[in-house]
Amino acid sequence: MSILIFLDQADGHIKKSSFEAAAYGAAIALQMGTTAEAIVLGNGIDDLAAVGNYGVTKVHTVKNDALNHMDAQVFTKIIADAATAMGATVVVFSNNFNGKAIAPRLSVRLKAGLVSGAVALPETAAGFVVKKNVFSGKAFANVAINTAIKIITLNPNSFSVITSVATAEVTEFAATVDAAKVKVTNTNKTIGEVPLSEAKIVVSGGRGLKGPENWSLVTDLAKLLGAATACSRPVADIGWRPHHEHVGQTGLAIAPNLYFAIGISGAIQHLAGVNRSKTIVVINKDPEAPFFKAADYGIVGDAFEVMPKIIDAVKKLKGVA
Amino acid sequence: MKILVCISKTPDTTAKIAFADNNTKFAVDGVVWIINPFDEWYALVKAIELKEADPAAVIHLVTVGLADNDPIIRKALALGGDEAIRINADSHDSYYIASQIAAIAKDGKYDLIFTGKETIDYNGSSIGGMVAELLDLPFISLATKFTLEATSAIIIREIEGGEETDNVALPLVVSCQKGMAEQRIPNMKGIMGARSKPLKVVEPTAVEAFTSIASFDLPPAKAGVKLVNADNPEELVRLLHEVAKVI
Numbered sequence: 097m098s099i100l101i102f103l104d105q106a107d108g109h110i111k112k113s114s115f116e117a118a119a120y121g122a123a124i125a126l127q128m129g130t131t132a133e134a135i136v137l138g139n140g141i142d143d144l145a146a147v148g149n150y151g152v153t154k155v156h157t158v159k160n161d162a163l164n165h166m167d168a169q170v171f172t173k174i175i176a177d178a179a180t181a182m183g184a185t186v187v188v189f190s191n192n193f194n195g196k197a198i199a200p201r202l203s204v205r206l207k208a209g210l211v212s213g214a215v216a217l218p219e220t221a222a223g224f225v226v227k228k229n230v231f232s233g234k235a236f237a238n239v240a241i242n243t244a245i246k247i248i249t250l251n252p253n254s255f256s257v258i259t260s261v262a263t264a265e266v267t268e269f270a271a272t273v274d275a276a277k278v279k280v281t282n283t284n285k286t287i288g289e290v291p292l293s294e295a296k297i298v299v300s301g302g303r304g305l306k307g308p309e310n311w312s313l314v315t316d317l318a319k320l321l322g323a324a325t326a327c328s329r330p331v332a333d334i335g336w337r338p339h340h341e342h343v344g345q346t347g348l349a350i351a352p353n354l355y356f357a358i359g360i361s362g363a364i365q366h367l368a369g370v371n372r373s374k375t376i377v378v379i380n381k382d383p384e385a386p387f388f389k390a391a392d393y394g395i396v397g398d399a400f401e402v403m404p405k406i407i408d409a410v411k412k413l414k415g416v417a
Numbered sequence: 418m419k420i421l422v423c424i425s426k427t428p429d430t431t432a433k434i435a436f437a438d439n440n441t442k443f444a445v446d447g448v449v450w451i452i453n454p455f456d457e458w459y460a461l462v463k464a465i466e467l468k469e470a471d472p473a474a475v476i477h478l479v480t481v482g483l484a485d486n487d488p489i490i491r492k493a494l495a496l497g498g499d500e501a502i503r504i505n506a507d508s509h510d511s512y513y514i515a516s517q518i519a520a521i522a523k524d525g526k527y528d529l530i531f532t533g534k535e536t537i538d539y540n541g542s543s544i545g546g547m548v549a550e551l552l553d554l555p556f557i558s559l560a561t562k563f564t565l566e567a568t569s570a571i572i573i574r575e576i577e578g579g580e581e582t583d584n585v586a587l588p589l590v591v592s593c594q595k596g597m598a599e600q601r602i603p604n605m606k607g608i609m610g611a612r613s614k615p616l617k618v619v620e621p622t623a624v625e626a627f628t629s630i631a632s633f634d635l636p637p638a639k640a641g642v643k644l645v646n647a648d649n650p651e652e653l654v655r656l657l658h659e660v661a662k663v664i
């Protein structure tokens with residue numbers, strides 16, 4: 097019996113959301129009196145022994161260039177074989193893009209119940225019940241997994257990671273690597289920007305900013321704070337900002353530590369995707385804007401007057417000239 | 418070309434979220450139901466676009482639900498699609514639902530199976546991947562663009578901080594999100610035509626669910642907003658740094 101955590105990597109780096117999954121898996125192991133082990137697929141991955149800092153005792157690697165791109169079928173088979181070989185009773189993923197592709201397949205393959213988008217540790221006193229987001233963050237469901245093996249995907253930024261200095265044993269897992277049916281012909285990444293799905297701070301703009309030419313009010317603040325940028329649906333629909341920045345019920349759901357909303361009314365569909373943020377700041381010139389009801393801090397004022405002053409104050413705070 | 422589009426019924430985006438029976442059931446009183454937006458706007462419309470480019474293509478819609486799903490599936494048929502199949506079962510377990518869809522898909526020999534990226538009620542994002550594994554097909558999740566070639570598809574999918582272009586031979590399963598297609602409004606001809614399109618009701622196959630919902634909770638209410646004067650935005654920065662400690 098043990099807990100298996102899938103560590104997702106890109107370009108040799110383990111993703112931030114996977115470290116959260118590792119710490120979460122280690123906490124489940126502690127709760128159930130067992131050990132946490134991890135698996136990582138691909139070649140040339142940085143310091144795996146350091147995954148021990150998150151409570152993982154052993155990291156299984158499958159070093160193969162073919163695994164540097166994720167193919168859900170190939171990955172599922174290897175992870176299933178590893179889980180079976182080590183007798184894993186719980187398998188943990190981040191609920192990120194790759195996690196959403198692999199975990200459902202693994203659920204079928206291992207005949208293991210899946211809870212996707214977990215936000216807390218499971219209740220294991222009687223049964224195995226996992227709290228997850230439902231209704232796009234407007235509620236939680238406590239879902240019982242009734243199978244012998246359990247699979248959980250953890251929502252990014254919803255579990256506080258505690259680290260301590262420890263070294264994980266790194267061993268090679270002898271896997272059969274099938275030929276991928278998916279051929280990756282190109283990957284395109286915006287270098288230097290913080291991915292929205294993993295960001296601790298998100299600065300977001302709405303139609304109140306009047307046009308894309310005014311977006312430096314969002315991007316300047318984001319750069320200063322090391323934040324990702326987001327927008328409301330109409331802003332992406334009109335083409336002021338790219339589609340992947342659209343947050344809300346029909347876009348990406350996020351839960352950063354700080355969500356900074358500028359010129360966004362706070363429609364129910366927008367709130368659904370952002371209301372799990374720990375702190376919400378709203379800048380809106382309309383005191384009746386519904387967003388103020390969901391906010392922690394706010395300024396009723398014109399963004400074009402307020403934002404330059406906020407950016408200056410943050411520059412001062414950060415010691416940037 | 419045969420395309421299967423998975424359609425789910427969800428509460429309207431403005432529906433009040435409340436629970437009944439000691440917080441074990443979603444309170445459906447007064448709720449208006451819609452086609453899950455990801456299924457309607459992206460999966461279904463993309464299938465319709467493919468049929469517009471190749472009139473010989475056939476689109477089937479499939480839904481798992483009781484008779485109260487019929488208005489939803491008729492609305493989907495008004496947008497497009499040749500016929501619909503409703504599997505007469507009520508379940509919130511992704512494995513149960515995926516198994517029912519896979520049973521239909523196996524007989525139908527589809528070249529493409531489209532789902533939305535997730536449903537806006539249970540947010541599982543699991544059906545597509547499960548159906549693909551049950552049928553041993555490739556699965557591309559969270560696709561933002563889909564172009565059909567002779568015997569394969571070129572698909573762009575979202576990854577952390579960017580996108581990936583994939584080339585995959587048919588048949589395959591794709592979960593669709595923003596970028597795939599543009600929302601459409603059904604026209605009168607579509608609505609009239611939908612009435613006479615076949616809607617087949619089939620009984621479910623016996624499958625054991627893997628999960629069950631024990632209860633629901635609502636998030637704790639916010640304490641209320643602290644407003645800062647617009648003349649003094651510096652105070653907001655101080656509060657975020659010293660009190661909330663988020664910057």
Ligand SMILES: Cc1cc2nc3c(=O)[nH]c(=O)nc-3n(C[C@H](O)[C@H](O)[C@H](O)COP(=O)(O)OP(=O)(O)OC[C@H]3O[C@@H](n4cnc5c(N)ncnc54)[C@H](O)[C@@H]3O)c2cc1C
Nearest residue numbers: 302303304328329344345346359360361365366381382399
């Ligand atoms: C089925 C469905 C799904 C949807 N899904 C989503 C979703 O996922 N995400 C989403 O965002 N929306 C979604 N919407 C749309 C949503 O209902 C709103 O229309 C949208 O969020 C409004 O965007 P906005 O706040 O940018 O624009 P508006 O509603 O136009 O609000 C602009 C705001 O800016 C303020 N403002 C104007 N000028 C200034 C200024 N100078 N300074 C400061 N403030 C100013 C105004 O007071 C106003 O509050 C959905 C709608 C439907 C029907």
